[in-house]
Amino acid sequence: MAEAHQAVAFQFTITPEGIDLQLSYQALNQIYLSGVRSWKKRVSRVRNSLIKGVYPASPSSWLFVAIGILATMYMQSDPSMGLITKIHSTLVSSDHMTFSQSSTMVSALVFSTLLWLSLILALRFCLKLLLSYHQWMFEKHGRMSNTTKVWVPLVRLLSSRKPLLYSYQSSLPHLPVPAIQDTVSRYLESVRPLLTDPEFKRMSDLANEFESNLGNRLQRYLKLKALWATNYVSDWWEEYVYLRSRGPIMVNSNYYGMDFLYVTPTSVQAARAGNTITALLLYRRKVNREELKPSRVPGTVIPLCAAQCERMFNTTRTPGVETDVLQHWLDSEFVAVYHRGRYFRLWVYRAGRLLSPREIEDQIQRILDDASPPLPGEEKLGALTAGDRIPWAQMRKQYFSSGVNKRSLDIIERAAFFVTLDDEEQGMRGDDPEGNLDRYAKSLLHGKCYDRWFDKSFSVVIYKNGKSGLNAEHSWADAPTVAHLWEYTLATDAFQLGYTEDGHCKGDVEPSLPQPQRLVWNIPAEAQVSSSLAVAQALADDVDCHVFPFREFGKGRIKKCRVSPDAFIQISLQLAYYRDRGGFCLTYEASMTRLFREGRTETVRSCSNESCAFITALESGETEEECRRLFQLASERHQNLYRMAMTGAGIDRHLFCLYVVSKYLGVESPFLKEVLSEPWRLSTSQTPVQQMNLFDLKNHPDFISLGGGFGPVADDGYGVSYIIVGEDMVNFHVSSKYSCSQTVSNVSVSWSSETSHTVVGNHIYTRQYSQAF
Incomplete structure (x- = not known):
């Protein structure tokens, strides 16, 4: 294959005259450029770690502190109240410094650094206290309290610097554990209109018994967890609500996002795929460089946690017998593509350069024009991700743990995301726009049950008529995070990247780009993909x-x-x-x-x-x-x-965590059991x-x-x-x-x-x- 030869940096042959060494300077240049990109990303990560590590201060603020300390010392004043002298004596006594003037300078710089770090910790502590104040949410519009009037400018002052995506993470408060009597009281109030008087009396008795006996014991363990855990709910919520579920994640857990209602920017399927993939990768670049602005409460400067963005790309959910596992890789230079029963690896970078939208369109068109049939068992392989989790885990261990199957599966799971080139047309169109919208929703929710890879963090679907959408796995993030990504993708596709008059992507095409790589499978006939497909199909057919x-x-x-x-x-x-x-x-x-x-x-x-x-x-x-x-x-x-x-004063997450603690302790609570089964x-x-x-x-x-x-x-x-x-x-x-x-x-x-x-x-x-x- 031509692309295989281009990937070889050097060749040598042994002849009677000696060794004939042949270097491929083009391949060496590609390797060099890829290495440069990799190092640039490392440097960028280190730089961002420093910037967000000192937020709300800036790295350059150290210089102002140091100059201020040196200036006061020059004026024969000691701002350290003797600490600089102690540092100086320590340095001299340890024989690290021999000249008094230089050791005094270093002592002042050490003190300046310690003072600077102390100020940063104080600022972060103050910002955390300010962000822990939530009473402003309960005040009526136009009736701001004096406390809130003071609080608003203070938050603006400490948030005045331009933050990176994760700058606020260490300043966000921890989720508080509500008092158990408050949660139980709010729960009883919430179910009162749903129960008859005898039913409510019975539930009240269960609640009171739980609160006065077992509840306090469980609460102590939960508070202990809250002391050291970043969030006392999220890890258990992810594991027990999502990853330990053994039923199909298709329909039951995954959700979908749709395209514009009235507008389809282009009817060329390959072109829409080219711009959509480019926009998604531009978003990933912003996430990696932390160039996205932190999300905030609408109309305020109050930041929201950005932790869910960390596993947006290069992430997959791998099945297990008892529990699934979320796997995340730092980077991936390719996407996985499905079309008419075949799987492809599409490289989206060339020597460290992101391909242009037109180049990606050209690569997508090559896949669309590929007339090769699916390999035995390949076409409906994706149904394994749509059915029950235990059979998929067993199949994965038996048939996908080695050889070509493992290599191909690794490519799908390590891909930045999954792309389906659907051979159907969707959208609000034709003589039955209402019915077509319903079919569009069902297509994105489950498709044919085998033409999506439901384990990927998200799968993008590009339809034959240029309509698009996505299907997202739920365990790694909630809908607002995916909606943020999808909003950027649609807007960038339509308003920034754009299309030519004939509906194709803009940009040039490098003629030497390698062909998309067909994934190879060796799936035995006894592999029961059909059983997973039958389960998924029954579930999909039942959804209205x-x-x-x-x-x-x-x-x-x-x-x-x-x-x-x-x-x-x-x-x-x-x-x-x-x-x-x-x-x-x-x-x-x-x-x-x-x-x-x-x-x-x-x-x-x-x-x-x-x-x-x-x-x-x-x-x-x-x-x-x-x-x-x-x-x-x-x-x-x-x-x-x-x-x-x-x-943080909700009902259900607190009761859920109390239930998890009870399971760890091996005790039964009739109250919690009944609440969580409603x-x-x-x-x-x-x-x-x-x-x-x-x-x-x-x-x-x-x-x-x-x-x-x-x-x-x-x-x-x-x-x-x-x-x-x-x-x-x-x-x-x-x-x-x-x-x-x-x-x-x-x-x-x-x-x-x-x-x-x-x-x-x-x-x-x-x-x-x-x-x-």
């Missing part, structure tokens, strides 16, 4: 997905009512579920805890006494004034619950939008994001994801299971002359109240 762009009104009108848009939507979902099923249910709303170091999520139990009171009043025909009052109380209660979850029949999540403000949605209204979605958590429940886009639109993703006769995701619209409401699956917006408030 519906995507619904709601255009009647959006957050613009809701805000005029002086109501939180998120609270409005959550109460609407409660009303929808009540009308759908005739009662209330335990409702999960994801909230972040990234105000704390290594924070992930907490549960907002959106079904509250106040929301149930409003819905009951509305359905029983109470007066408009009374319903309006109850609605206001319900929305305020929801906002308070959300803020408590964000600030089904979440309504699981909801809001997808953030415009986190980076890379383009103006007002000037580009067609570039509306569809957001993303996930599968239902309970077999008889709904999974609802929504994204609030602009001022006049909300996109919903609803999922349920066909096997449950009581749930349906597809749209059904009915109008009531009395309340004028729209019902969308299990979504309801009460238009009467949006206009009345």
Whole structure:
């Protein structure tokens, strides 16, 4: 092969005249340039470690401290109160210095360094104290307390320097362990509207017994963990909720993100892949160099934890019999590509240089034009990642631990990310745009069950008509982190990289680029890929997905009512579920805890006494004034619950960790067992939008994001994801299971002359109240 010859730096042959040495200067130059890139990355990592290590100060501040100390000494003053003299005597007595003047200078510099480090520690401690203050979240708009008025400028002052991506990590507070009586009290309050009086009495007795006996013992162990652990929840949450799950991660855990709703920048599949892969690699470069701005609470300077960005690329989830493991590599210069049953390795760097979008397009087109058939067992190999985890772990150990199978599997798992070149067309198109959107969502959620690699941190899907999307594995990060990545990718693709008039990528093509490398497999006929595929196919066939762009009104009108848009939507979902099923249910709303170091999520139990009171009043025909009052109380209660979850005063993560401790101690708790077995029949999540403000949605209204979605958590429940886009639109993703006769995701619209409401699956917006408030 031509590319193999180019990879050889030198050759030699032995002849009667001696040794004939032939050097390939082109190959040596490629090796040299790759080495330069590697060293540049090392230097960059060291530099960034120094900069973020002294934040909120700067490395150059040492010079100002040293000059200040030397200047005061020159003025015959001792700012160290005798410490410089002690350092000087130590240096002289140890015979390290022979000249008094030079030893005095070094002593002053040593003291300056110690003083500088002390000041840095003091600044970081002050910043940590400031970031531990969360009362500002609970203050009403326009009613700022005096404490908060002082706190805001202090935070701005200590955050004035331009931070790197991870600069705030060591200054973020640790997640506090709530008092056990507070958690139990909040739990009982959250389930009160869901239980009858006898049921609530029984649960209260269980809770009180747990709090007074076993709970205190478990709490002591949990507090002990919180003393030394960075975050007392995250490691157990990752291991026991995600990695120890033995069922399929497809649908049950992985989630998806969609392309623009109305716009497809190009219909050329290879070109869209070229720009998308380039944009993702540019984002990875920013992550590696820590050039991304730290995410913040919207509208504030309060930073959020960036730890989830560390495993975004070059990461895979490897199966095990008892538990899976997340594997992460520092770097990877290639991506893995799947097309029509074949796997390829696509090098995206050439001698340390990132290929241009046009070069990547050219390489992708080579894969699309490759007519070679899949090897035996290769086409549906990806189904192993879609089925149950134990069979995949056993198959991996038996058939993929050595030889060509191991080498090919290593390439997929070590790749920067996974790319699927899908041979279908998707998007809102044709005579049935609504149905096509639903099929688009199902395709991204599970595809054909074998044409995605569900173990990768994320898989990018490029469809035949140029539409794109992604499927993300959940254990390494939550949706807002992936949404940040995907937002950058879409905006960079459309507004920075762009396309030529004929829809191709911009840039030049180096003619000597090697062909993409076909991966080689030797899969025995007895390898039971079909059993994993059957499990995955049954799961995929049971998922009912519906995507619904709601255009009647959006957050613009809701805000005029002086109501939180998120609270409005959550109460609407409660009303929808009540009308759908005739009662209330335990409702999960994801909230972040990234105000704390290594924070992930907490549960907002959106079904509250106040929301149930409003819905009951509305359905029983109470007066408009009374319903309006109850609605206001319900929305305020929801906002308070959300803020408590964000600030570490949630319910479910604390109880989850207490349950883990009980398992380690080998003790049973009827209360914890019952709490953790309760089904979440309504699981909801809001997808953030415009986190980076890379383009103006007002000037580009067609570039509306569809957001993303996930599968239902309970077999008889709904999974609802929504994204609030602009001022006049909300996109919903609803999922349920066909096997449950009581749930349906597809749209059904009915109008009531009395309340004028729209019902969308299990979504309801009460238009009467949006206009009345």
